[in-house]
Amino acid sequence: MTAAPGLSVLIHRPGRPPARWTHGLAHLETATPITRRTAFTIGSTTKQITAHLALLAARDNLLSLTQQAHDFLPDLRVPDVTVAELVTHHSGIRDTESLLPLAGLRDLDHYTADDLITLATRQHSRAVPPGTFLYSSTNYLLLTRILQHVHQQPLDDIAHARLFEPLGMGHTRFRNDPRDVITHTASAYTPTTTGWRSTAQPAPLPGAGSLTTTPEDLSRWLTHLHHHWQNTRTVLPLDTALAYQASDHHPYLYGPGLYADPRPATRQVFHSGHEHGFSTAAHLTAAGEQIICMSNHAGIDAAALARTLTPHLTDLEPDQLPGLLTEHLAPLPPQAPCPPEPGRHHDIGSYRCADVPGTLRLTRTLDHLHLWRRGTADRLTATGGETHTGPGYTLTLHTASAHPTGFTLDLARAPALHYTRINRPDHTRAEPP
Missing domain, CATH: 2.40.128.50 (Lipocalin)
Known part of the structure; x- marks a missing residue:
């Protein structure tokens, strides 16, 4: 066993046994290996779950997707933003986590979701014209507040009752407080010039990136999503409830927490996530094929792993996984920081x-x-x-x-x-x- 963090990969193809591979350590301090039961923080891959909860709330008439977000969030000053625009990143509200360094916070300074919401309520107008895509995790922080308002429950309780328990996702939960203890969850690390450093940060992003889960549990969600996609015979999953729109990566569209490739030969939905040293990618094709990659090594990009595996889905054998991914397991060594520039x-x-x-x-x-x-x-x-x-x-x-x-x-x-x-x-x- 290599003394380094690593990854967990699951390939699911209908009618064939899953291909799985784990590599590296979940915890360097205790030399605990990554196993099939190891849960990872999945970053923005979380958004498809939060978006689906919003669609279920709309179906149950708890809210309307065309309703003004201000109806639920009276402190929100950006006018005429709808719930649907929060889901599809068309609100024009800036990503407030990106603003923290400008506000004077350092990497280890403590901040909370409330602080990020406060930054959002300082904004008085859209940063981009109406109808323009601007990816912002703040949209999903606000969406979480709306869901908790209409359900009068914490997000984790909502998700557990509506999705996780019915789908058998027993190793999945939202971490809404950094002090929460979640068993079998990996820690993340980044390489330094002298060894390894934990990438733990003080605040998760409820609804936007705070989900911890396993590849097996995420596969259960994607299987459920594909069944719904097949049964409704829509071009893209859930597109009758919420239309997919142009995103920041042509030709991909964005819908209910999912990027989509609408081209018939490559039709699929996907999302990747990066949060505090973790990275995740989840792909679902129209044929029901799944690629799920999760890593706790800040130098390994799960989205790049998924792109490497995509051309091999048809003929991939489980024992080929290590060979295909070897090049991603030896990232470049970290660069030494640049010294400050001398002079007046x-x-x-x-x-x-x-x-x-x-x-x-x-x-x-x-x-x-x-x-x-x-x-x-x-x-x-x-x-x-x-x-x-x-x-x-x-x-x-x-x-x-x-x-x-x-x-x-x-x-x-x-x-x-x-x-x-x-x-x-x-x-x-x-x-x-």
Whole structure:
């Protein structure tokens, strides 16, 4: 047994025995191996379960998918957002977890789902035009609040009664509190230059990514979904209840917590998830074939594993799984962090955004702009005109002056954040602020 975290894979094809493979350790501290009973946190793969609970609530007349989210969430300021738009990521509400570093939080600072909801209620307008897809886990945090409001129950109780118990998913539950103890659940790890580090984080995302389950249990859900798909004879599962729409990855569509490939030769639904070092992928084809991959190794991408297996579904034998996936089990070694750039930092100013608490600062060295928050900085790269890029975002200055009056930050899941200068710089610092 290798002394490293690993993965669990299940291939299900109707009429054939399942192909399964586990590799690596569920817990490095106790050298506990991954087995078929090991549960993983599945990140955004959770969304299909939460979305299905919303469809069941609509079927039972507890809510309407066309109903205004504000009817259930009176503090929500973004106008005219419907329940269906939350499900399909068409609300235009920014992903508030993406905003945490801008609000001054560090990796190990504690935050809760309530804090993320509070960030969502600061937003007063859509970040993208109506009808535009913007993937945001905040949609599902809000959807969870709606479900709990109409059922007057916690999400885990709703899911257990409506799905998990009827489908025999005995190893599946929502972790709504990071202190919850769930037996047989793997821990996740990331490689470092000196060994391994736990990737545990202080807050799960209820309804958006906090589900723990096993490949066997997730297969039971996908089998149930496929039976419904076959019986209704729809092009895509559940599309009569909620239409699939264009997503952020052409030609794929997005519907009830599922991406979909609508092309007849490759018709399938799928989702992947990444949460705090875990990664998961779940694929279901129109023929009922399933690929489920789960990993607790931050350097292994479950979605890449699933893509590797897809061309081999027809003729795959169980003993071929290790050979097909070997290349994914030896990820590149971690890179050492870059040392801070020396030199004099000329203060440009401090800036504030109405949609995010806290302030950001800009400084300039000889060759680069630097964006600061709570004593740490990103060195920005000029990409043309007044546009600069940082890790995961683009910054566009509003003016070309030495002390611009503002800038716009565009994160992948939180675009159009407008920052305005709140002071004029009055000195030059010889060291980074």
